[in-house]
Amino acid sequence: MVYLAHKDVTDNREQSVLDHLKGTSELASDFANAFGASDEGYRCGMLHDIGKYSDAFQRRINGSEEHVDHSSAGAYEAAVLCDVPAAFCVAGHHGGLPNGGSKADSMDEPTLHGRLNRVKNNQIEDYCAFKKEVNIPSATILPQYLETQESGLFYIRMLFSCLVDADYLDTERFMKNGAVKRGNFPELKFYYAKLFSYIKGLLDHPDNTLDKNRCKILEDAVLAASGKTGIYTFTAPTGSGKTISSMAFALSHAKTNHLRRVIYIIPYCSIIDQTQVVFERIFGDGCIIAHYSEVEYKTEENKVNGEIDKRYLAAENWDAPVIITTTVQFFESLFSNKPSHCRKLHNIAESVLIFDEAQMLPVSYLRPCIAVISELIKNYRCSAVLCTATQPSLDKLFSESLPEMSSVELCLNVKKTYEQFRRVRYEYIGKTSSQELAVQVGNLDQVLCIVNRRDQAQKIYNLLPEAERFHLSTAMCSADRREKLMLIRNRLQEGKTCRVISTSLIEAGVDVNFPVVYRELAGLDSIIQAGGRCNREGEPGVINGTVYIFESEVPAPRMLAQNIAATKYVLNRFDDISSTESVQSYFSELFYIEKGIEALDEKEILRLCRERSMPFAEISNKFHMIENAQYTVYISREENKSLLFDLEHFGATRSRMRELGKYAVGIYPAHYKELSAAGALHEITDNAAILTDESLYSRDTGLCLTLEEGKGMFI
Numbered sequence: 001m002v003y004l005a006h007k008d009v010t011d012n013r014e015q016s017v018l019d020h021l022k023g024t025s026e027l028a029s030d031f032a033n034a035f036g037a038s039d040e041g042y043r044c045g046m047l048h049d050i051g052k053y054s055d056a057f058q059r060r061i062n063g064s065e066e067h068v069d070h071s072s073a074g075a076y077e078a079a080v081l082c083d084v085p086a087a088f089c090v091a092g093h094h095g096g097l098p099n100g101g102s103k104a105d106s107m108d109e110p111t112l113h114g115r116l117n118r119v120k121n122n123q124i125e126d127y128c129a130f131k132k133e134v135n136i137p138s139a140t141i142l143p144q145y146l147e148t149q150e151s152g153l154f155y156i157r158m159l160f161s162c163l164v165d166a167d168y169l170d171t172e173r174f175m176k177n178g179a180v181k182r183g184n185f186p187e188l189k190f191y192y193a194k195l196f197s198y199i200k201g202l203l204d205h206p207d208n209t210l211d212k213n214r215c216k217i218l219e220d221a222v223l224a225a226s227g228k229t230g231i232y233t234f235t236a237p238t239g240s241g242k243t244i245s246s247m248a249f250a251l252s253h254a255k256t257n258h259l260r261r262v263i264y265i266i267p268y269c270s271i272i273d274q275t276q277v278v279f280e281r282i283f284g285d286g287c288i289i290a291h292y293s294e295v296e297y298k299t300e301e302n303k304v305n306g307e308i309d310k311r312y313l314a315a316e317n318w319d320a321p322v323i324i325t326t327t328v329q330f331f332e333s334l335f336s337n338k339p340s341h342c343r344k345l346h347n348i349a350e351s352v353l354i355f356d357e358a359q360m361l362p363v364s365y366l367r368p369c370i371a372v373i374s375e376l377i378k379n380y381r382c383s384a385v386l387c388t389a390t391q392p393s394l395d396k397l398f399s400e401s402l403p404e405m406s407s408v409e410l411c412l413n414v415k416k417t418y419e420q421f422r423r424v425r426y427e428y429i430g431k432t433s434s435q436e437l438a439v440q441v442g443n444l445d446q447v448l449c450i451v452n453r454r455d456q457a458q459k460i461y462n463l464l465p466e467a468e469r470f471h472l473s474t475a476m477c478s479a480d481r482r483e484k485l486m487l488i489r490n491r492l493q494e495g496k497t498c499r500v501i502s503t504s505l506i507e508a509g510v511d512v513n514f515p516v517v518y519r520e521l522a523g524l525d526s527i528i529q530a531g532g533r534c535n536r537e538g539e540p541g542v543i544n545g546t547v548y549i550f551e552s553e554v555p556a557p558r559m560l561a562q563n564i565a566a567t568k569y570v571l572n573r574f575d576d577i578s579s580t581e582s583v584q585s586y587f588s589e590l591f592y593i594e595k596g597i598e599a600l601d602e603k604e605i606l607r608l609c610r611e612r613s614m615p616f617a618e619i620s621n622k623f624h625m626i627e628n629a630q631y632t633v634y635i636s637r638e639e640n641k642s643l644l645f646d647l648e649h650f651g652a653t654r655s656r657m658r659e660l661g662k663y664a665v666g667i668y669p670a671h672y673k674e675l676s677a678a679g680a681l682h683e684i685t686d687n688a689a690i691l692t693d694e695s696l697y698s699r700d701t702g703l704c705l706t707l708e709e710g711k712g713m714f715i
Contacts (some may be wrong), residue, residue: 003053003129003213004061006174015174017052018133027166034349035380037159039139040085044163047074047136048090051308052132054125057397059253071095073127075112076119077136078418085141085152088614089160092117093167096162097337099614110617144379150609155374157616161345165317168343182313188261189470191283192251198250198282200683212239213420221245221410225252229383231398231407232356235391235580237421238532242279243356246387248408250352253383260350262326266362269478272324274511275356279322279529291315291325318344321585327361328625335605335623337616349380358386359525359587362625363595364602367397371606374401389532391580392524393587397600414580423538424517424531424545426577432602434548438463441518445497449518450530455505455705456520456554461501463700472502475702477635479662481505484700488512506533515538517547521556524561524570526588528578631668633690635682635697637663648684665703 007013007018025045034040051070053058060068075091078084091112092098101111102381107118118124126129145155172180198478199218205214217240224232225248234249236242250262264685266272274292313319333341334348353376361369375381378401386394386407395407411417432440434456441449442464451457454473461471470488472481492513493499506512507529519530527549535545556564566589569576574582591600601607603622608615634644647656667675670691675681680696681689691697696704 001129003058003133005049005052006171007061008175008177011287012175013174013177015132015291019047020170021049021134023170024048025559026164031162031165031254031346032159033620034346035158036142037155037162038143039137039143040083040159041162041166042085043078043083043137043669044089044159044335045138046136047078047086048163048167050074050130050134050326051124051127053130054127055077056125059510069115069118069124070127072115072119072124073130076618079116082138083139083141085156085159087116087141088112089163090617092160092337092616093164093339096339096620097157097342099617100613102613103364112614113529114432127142127168127672134410148610149242149612150371151212151375151379151608153614153616154372155379156614157337157342158345158349158380160339161342164339165346168317168339178311183319185320186287188251188254188259190306191262191322192255193243194283195248195251214245217241217411217417218245218248219414221249222252224374224410225249226256227253227408227663229253229257229381230377231402232383232385232407232410233391234359234385234387234410235296236411237418238389238529239423239536240417240421242387242389243275245410246354246356246385249280249385250354254352256655257381257383258350259352259381259383261321261323262352262354263318263330263348264322264354264356265327265330266324266356267327268357268365268505269326271356271510272326272356276324279324283322283593287322289315289318289320289323291323291329291447316343318347323499331362331369331372332623332625335368335619337620346459348376348382350382350385351376354385354387356387357529358388359390359392361392363600365600365605365623366394366591367400367597368605368609368623370394370397371401371609374398377405378454380404385483390528391586391587391646392525393591396592417579418578422578423535423543424547424578425543426527426531426547426549428549428571429437430551431553433553434460434463437518437550437552441499441501444499444516445512446492446499447516447518448500448502448506448512448514448530448533450477450502450504450506451520451552452473452504452522452557452560453554455703457501457503458551458701458705464499464501468497470498470500471701472500472506473702474503475665475705476506476699477663477702480699480702485510485512499685504530506601515545517545519547519549521549521551521564521567522560522585523590524567524577526563526585562594563590566594567568631672633665633672633675634660634684634688634690634701635663635665635703636694644684644690648690667705669701671705 004014005017006015025042028037031043032038045259049070051073056066057070060066063160071091071094075087078086078090088097099111101109101113103113103119103605105111105114107114108462117404142205145151155188173561203215206215217236234242254262264275266275269348272290276288279288333344336342373384377384391534413456438460441447453477457471457473463467470484472484488498488500504526507526512533514534515535517530517534519527531547534547538544568578569585569589570582576582605619605623608619636644640660643656647660680693683689
């Protein structure tokens with residue numbers, strides 16, 4: 001009898017279980033070789049589908065509708081061999097890595113032990129026919145993965161990644177009859193050659209003092225690239241060319257240490273847009289994989305000439321030399337238990353990881369984030385680059401996981417560099433009412449005012465003279481924000497009057513240039529980032545821009561209270577709050593005094609990682625950098641009405657949701673309920689609706705915000 005794993009009824013083709021096991025094993029072994037676990041990867045591949053040797057599964061593949069548990073069998077055989085990693089991986093290769101549980105778990109429990117008990121008590125179909133065809137290979141877990149509970153848990157997740165990606169790819173290869181074309185990206189040396197050809201012109205002929213200073217930073221970064229894999233910091237001011245210099249370091253470092261890829265990790269989608277444009281201008285279209293919610297590639301739903309965009313396929317498992325992604329995507333994948341999220345993880349091994357705007361690593365998850373970066377450095381041949389103008393004090397946290405490793409700074413003389421690039425002074429002006437602020441802003445021709453709350457931004461905007469005023473916040477859908485931002489940039493470049501009231505979304509990496517900036521009191525990193533929007537094109541070392549720091553009559557969001565307290569601590573002790581000493585003092589005060597070490601792991605992720613039961617599912621459920629507290633309101637336009645109709649009547653698809661994301665506004669439950677009670681919404685899902693009262697949305701200020709309830713900072 002031939003035991004089947006897959007059937008293609010369209011072409012009348014069949015794939016045997018044995019062929020699928022071998023194909024998956026070979027791929028998984030190759031993937032796991034990146035971290036010295038090729039034998040273990042092969043074993044997982046050979047075990048994962050042996051449950052398909054049951055008569056029940058063969059009936060199902062031939063048309064039966066009975067439910068068949070085919071993954072518990074391989075998990076049980078792995079457990080018999082005392083191979084705990086393989087048992088977890090095989091048990092979870094469809095539904096996700098389970099919690100370990102205990103030996104006393106009932107057979108109904110979804111834990112690993114519950115599933116093993118089902119097999120032990122003959123509650124799944126007999127699958128012993130596998131013994132006639134399959135020899136389970138030997139495998140040994142390398143000792144470094146057994147040193148700590150956290151290392152073992154992370155190793156299982158990486159091995160799981162190898163298995164699920166191999167399973168996807170072998171199944172895809174059969175079902176598409178080899179028609180899907182993956183890969184075909186240039187080798188990393190292509191990117192190296194392209195970048196250094198580009199920067200040669202910059203280095204050979206700097207146009208002015210600013211360019212000379214940027215070239216020095218670039219040269220220092222490249223010089224440091226000859227070092228071993230480890231922790232690197234890149235502390236350089238706004239406008240110093242960190243994007244190009246960090247990529248030059250990464251490609252040089254990858255070449256020196258024989259690493260496989262560069263992963264650029266960015267906090268905001270708006271910054272990804274800009275960074276992607278920069279890199280595509282250097283490397284060419286189609287060479288960069290951008291993996292975030294708003295990127296648009298050709299998929300099964302919208303492929304052209306029968307071809308799916310290779311970048312869409314590579315985004316599934318990060319099988320490309322250069323990846324750009326979000327902080328949320330990166331870390332939530334590393335703590336997830338879901339196959340679709342985890343399949344990319346093995347491709348993080350042997351990579352240079354650049355964390356752009358590193359000061360924005362999520363504080364409530366900071367310890368687990370640093371722990372997982374440390375694990376990638378220690379056991380998976382990665383280097384991490386913390387790239388920012390305001391370097392957070394993370395040495396104490398890294399020392400928890402990497403006590404014998406110190407960070408290396410790419411900028412050789414940080415203090416001197418900051419003096420060279422300093423173009424802005426900071427002045428604290430104390431309490432300032434919205435009316436007073438509107439008068440001061442209204443008296444200037446080009447000015448940016450950044451506040452902490454969306455409702456406050458709308459209020460101050462409405463107090464300004466109607467001509468030449470602009471508003472930016474996430475009360476506006478991203479389509480309108482981008483249009484408004486383009487108009488603002490054009491007016492600034494043309495020297496026209498331009499008064500902008502914004503929330504903090506404009507701070508990090510948005511390329512605008514104002515002579516004067518007002519910033520409501522917030523975290524020091526936010527204030528200095530706001531300073532990066534001031535006098536950007538001025539002569540370095542000549543202070544012609546001013547950032548006025550004010551306190552509003554509106555209470556600050558509760559989530560900012562500790563950041564503001566740490567900023568006040570610095571304001572009282574330093575004349576120059578933008579100095580490197582001031583920034584270091586701020587982060588030390590914030591992390592270790594105001595918040596305290598326990599607050600840097602608010603969900604106790606590290607405690608869970610150290611539990612003997614290995615609670616993969618529980619960790620995955622707890623680690624959400626963006627909590628699902630917001631509801632979505634879609635703004636109806638002529639160009640999206642068909643998409644909204646399809647969403648309501650046919651449900652969500654990746655392409656549909658990606659396109660509609662441009663017209664979405666996120667709000668909190670209380671505001672959603674108020675709008676719903678007022679009859680202003682047409683609900684289409686449990687947490688999403690179309691705005692039906694068009695008077696409540698303005699392209700200038702966004703959705704009318706009448707109820708905020710101090711839920712937090714709205715950016």
